[in-house]
Amino acid sequence: xxxxxxxxxxxxxxxxxxxxxxxxxxxxxxxxxxxxxxxxxxxxxxxxxxxxxxxxxxxxxxxxxxxxxxxxxxxxxxxxxxxxxxxxxxxxxxxxxxxxxxxxxxxxxxxxxxxxxxxxxxxxxxxxxxxxxxxxxxxxxxxxxxxxxxxxxxxxxxxxxxxxxxxxxxxxxxxxxxxxxx
Amino acid sequence: xxxxxxxxxxxxxxxxxxxxxxxxxxxxxxxxxxxxxxxxxxxxxxxxxxxxxxxxxxxxxxxxxxxxxxxxxxxxxxxxxxxxxxxxxxxxxxxxxxxxxxxxxxxxxxxxxxxxxxxxxxxxxxxxxxxxxxxxxxxxxxxxxxxxxxxxxxxxxxxxxxxxxxxxxxxxxxxxxxxxxxxxxxxxxxxxxxxxxxxxxxxxxxxxxxxxxxxxxxxxxxxxxxxxxxxxxxxxxxxxxxxxxxxxxxxxxxxxxxxxxxxxxxxxxxxxxxxxxxxxxxxxxxxxxxxx
Numbered sequence: 451x452x453x454x455x456x457x458x459x460x461x462x463x464x465x466x467x468x469x470x471x472x473x474x475x476x477x478x479x480x481x482x483x484x485x486x487x488x489x490x491x492x493x494x495x496x497x498x499x500x501x502x503x504x505x506x507x508x509x510x511x512x513x514x515x516x517x518x519x520x521x522x523x524x525x526x527x528x529x530x531x532x533x534x535x536x537x538x539x540x541x542x543x544x545x546x547x548x549x550x551x552x553x554x555x556x557x558x559x560x561x562x563x564x565x566x567x568x569x570x571x572x573x574x575x576x577x578x579x580x581x582x583x584x585x586x587x588x589x590x591x592x593x594x595x596x597x598x599x600x601x602x603x604x605x606x607x608x609x610x611x612x613x614x615x616x617x618x619x620x621x622x623x624x625x626x627x628x629x630x631x632x
Numbered sequence: 633x634x635x636x637x638x639x640x641x642x643x644x645x646x647x648x649x650x651x652x653x654x655x656x657x658x659x660x661x662x663x664x665x666x667x668x669x670x671x672x673x674x675x676x677x678x679x680x681x682x683x684x685x686x687x688x689x690x691x692x693x694x695x696x697x698x699x700x701x702x703x704x705x706x707x708x709x710x711x712x713x714x715x716x717x718x719x720x721x722x723x724x725x726x727x728x729x730x731x732x733x734x735x736x737x738x739x740x741x742x743x744x745x746x747x748x749x750x751x752x753x754x755x756x757x758x759x760x761x762x763x764x765x766x767x768x769x770x771x772x773x774x775x776x777x778x779x780x781x782x783x784x785x786x787x788x789x790x791x792x793x794x795x796x797x798x799x800x801x802x803x804x805x806x807x808x809x810x811x812x813x814x815x816x817x818x819x820x821x822x823x824x825x826x827x828x829x830x831x832x833x834x835x836x837x838x839x840x841x842x843x844x845x846x847x848x849x850x851x852x853x854x855x856x857x858x859x860x861x862x863x864x865x866x867x868x869x870x871x872x873x874x875x876x877x878x879x880x881x882x883x884x885x886x887x888x889x890x891x892x893x894x895x896x897x898x899x900x901x902x903x904x905x906x907x908x909x910x911x912x913x914x915x916x917x918x919x920x921x922x923x924x
Contacts, residue, residue, distance in 0.1 A: 475761060476910070503888045504904065526888075526902060529909060555891025566725070576672035581718035584666065590726055 452478065455530055458499065466490060468537055479533040484519075484546045487536050494523060494532070495552050501527035505553045510544075510563035514593045517544040517569060539569065541592075548573035566591040662687040662702045676714050682706055690719045733759050733833060741827040747786035749779045749818075752831040757912060759833045771835035772914045778821060778830065781848075785814040788862070795866060798875055806862050813851045820844040898924050 456471050459480060466489075469481040482490050494502040502523035511518040517539040523532045536546050548571040549556045560571040561580040568589035571577055579586065588595055662685035668674035679685070689700035698719035704712040724743065728736040740755055741748045753775065760767060767775075792807030815825050820843040822830040830837050866872050882892070887900040897904050905922045907915040 504902075505891050506893075524904070524909060526904075531910060552889075553891050554889050559891070576670045578669045578673060579718075581721035583718070584664070584669070590723065591729075 477531050477533055481535045481537045484536045484539055488547045491549055501525045508556055508559035510567035510569050512567055512593045517541055519546050544569040550574050738829045741829055745826055746789055747782045748827055749782040756831045765834040767834055774836050776914055781814050785811045803865055817844055817847045
């Protein structure tokens with residue numbers, strides 16, 4: 451069954467795949483370029499031969515050298531799982547087309563990937579931070595996020611439990627440190 | 633009762649945690665104090681004819697957990713809403729990134745403190761896949777046994793709380809009886825009543841013991857009857873049925889488009905149960921129905 455599924459994927463997306471179709475345990479994985487996300491996912495969703503109508507999860511990944519966006523799909527008709535990886539996004543300006551035209555629920559998943567990794571989803575009409583405060587400036591799950599440094603710049607920095615916030619901007623340890631250095 | 637009230641002009645230390653009423657601490661304006669960041673935000677925060685905003689939360693009796701919802705009302709009808717999340721965001725991913733594999737098991741426990749064994753299960757399974765660790769069958773059965781007990785406790789609490797939010801006090805007390813028995817059982821097995829920290833990479837923390845087995849046997853001899861009477865307490869109640877029936881009906885296409893999961897998706901007719909759709913542990917050997 452899995453071999454047939456693999457052949458179908460290779461036959462349909464041969465020219466778009468940037469790597470071999472891989473199989474590990476009961477999950478199949480294909481890799482595509484960011485530019486092909488819209489067409490590939492639309493085919494997987496609409497084509498009755500695949501019928502991947504359920505988007506289980508969408509996540510961003512920072513490998514340290516480039517970024518990825520991973521889509522986990524499930525098909526109601528064939529009960530196959532498929533992991534689609536949009537590979538090789540640049541770390542400076544990661545951009546990928548939004549899939550909200552297929553799944554409205556992906557809006558929040560894309561907001562989370564934006565909030566944590568700074569990936570821009572073109573076409574998502576509500577791409578703002580979802581968990582971190584609106585005036586937060588960094589992307590916490592990126593590999594170049596240094597915990598102590600970036601948290602010192604965040605709005606909640608230097609606030610001890612049960613302590614009132616007066617002027618957190620000017621009393622953070624990070625700022626004090628920077629002033630002392632300067 | 634002659635406590636002097638502090639006036640605004642009175643000098644106080646910056647470490648004084650007292651808050652006077654005219655300070656406006658904790659008052660949430662529904663409209664954000666910055667220009668709209670997205671198309672959707674601009675659309676939502678523009679009022680139509682006869683519409684108004686109401687801010688609900690982040691601390692509100694009807695929001696279990698800290699969630700803030702900005703409601704757009706037209707008269708008494710909610711026409712749109714903007715949920716503001718993140719008040720409970722603890723950065724667990726970041727915590728786990730900076731911890732050992734084993735240390736993360738206790739970090740993920742409180743993510744869902746009513747059924748925390750399932751929160752342990754998924755990372756533990758991920759580590760086992762990554763490390764190619766094979767779990768002994770006995771450990772898999774113990775995992776399924778304790779996990780399913782935890783699921784029953786969680787569902788019992790859900791039913792009780794739902795009735796409590798509708799104003800019925802009895803179901804929550806009845807379901808707490810079930811939950812407490814299960815929690816005591818799991819305490820005998822794991823040593824904790826809530827945040828179990830029981831699963832380990834490649835197995836579980838401890839074997840089944842006598843106290844757990846005897847409590848389990850005790851409870852099973854009367855569980856079915858008790859759970860059925862709990863259910864009939866709700867299903868035979870006309871007030872409950874009238875308030876719940878036909879409420880918020882969602883069709884399959886919408887549910888799939890909105891990426892819904894769990895009981896909500898199954899209620900629309902899609903037989904999606906992760907234990908069947910993505911079989912793990914010893915679930916393929918077990919016989920159970922998927923209610924849709």
